[in-house]
Amino acid sequence: MKRFLAFALAFLALSVTTLRADxxxxxxxxxxxxxxxxxxxxxxxxxxxxxxxxxxxxxxxxxxxxxxxxxxxxxxxxxxxxDVDAKYNTMPLGFIPAQITKTLNARHAGDPIKQIERKGRGYKVELSSGLEAYFNAKLQLVRYDD
Incomplete structure (x- = not known):
């Protein structure tokens, strides 16, 4: 029985490794x-x-x-x-909800968006300065993180 259990565990470990590698x-x-x-x-x-x-x-x-x-x-x-990460390039704004770009332009003019990510029911936006702005599902700015 111990031999069978050891074999089963080894087979399971090998199977999981194979699945993860692919x-x-x-x-x-x-x-x-x-x-x-x-x-x-x-x-x-x-x-x-x-x-x-x-x-x-x-x-x-x-x-x-x-x-x-x-x-x-x-x-x-x-x-x-x-998730869209423009790295060191200009982020096209056409797909970003207009309320987000309007809010960020009003508060952070001249600090372009470098990354945007859908987070649950909202958005996380990173500006070129490194500042992160979080928006809820209603596209309202809820907090900053740096």
Whole structure:
């Protein structure tokens, strides 16, 4: 019985390791969900996808796209953006809710958005100064973090 239990545990450990090793896979841009392809084409025109990865976990699937200028975009399984990190580039504002850009322009003119992330029912926005602004589902500024 002890031998069987040891074998079963070893098999389970090997299975989990094998599953975890196969989570990331490089794919072609045209294998992204249509919504993700359209998002990149519309808001990041002139920039090409240099790396597209499919990341499968037990509970979710995400797509990670790196553009030719270094911008990184994460999409959920439906192709909706989760996180956009412009790194050292100019962030296009067309996909960011207008109330967020209006609030940030009024309070932090000249400090461009470098990253935006959907957080639960709200948004986390990082400015080039490093300041992080958090917005709720009603697009109201609720707090800052630095």
């Amino acid at each position: 989570n990331d896979r490089i794919i072609e841009f045209n294998e992204l969900p249509k919504a993700a392809q359209q998002f990149v084409t519309k808001y990041f025109a002139g920039r090409s996808a240099v790396l597209v990865k499919l990341d499968r976990d037990f509970m979710s699937t995400t797509y990670e796209v790196t553009l030719s200028d270094g911008t990184e975009i994460d999409f959920n399984s439906n192709g909706l953006w989760k």
